[in-house]
Amino acid sequence: MKTISGTVEADETFTSNVSGATGTVVSLSAPLLKYTATQSELEVGDTITTSGSQTAVVVKADTLT
Secondary structure, eight states: OBSOOSOOOTTOEEEESSSOOEEEEEEEETTEEEEEEEESOOOTTOEEEETTSOEEEOOOOOOOO
C-alpha cells in the first residue's frame, strides 16, 4: 500500500475501484495490508476506500493460499 490518507483500523471494511474487491481489514502495518476478502482479490492499481473514509493505493498484490 502507498499514499495512505490516514489511519486504517482493524475491522474496517473496504471497497476497491478496479477489481471490485471488498473485504475487512485485519491489520495495516504500512506498507503491508492484511485483509479477509468478502468478494474478489485486490489487484495492483486498485485504490481502496475504507468504512472510515481513508484511501490507499495497492502497489503489489500477493494472494495467500
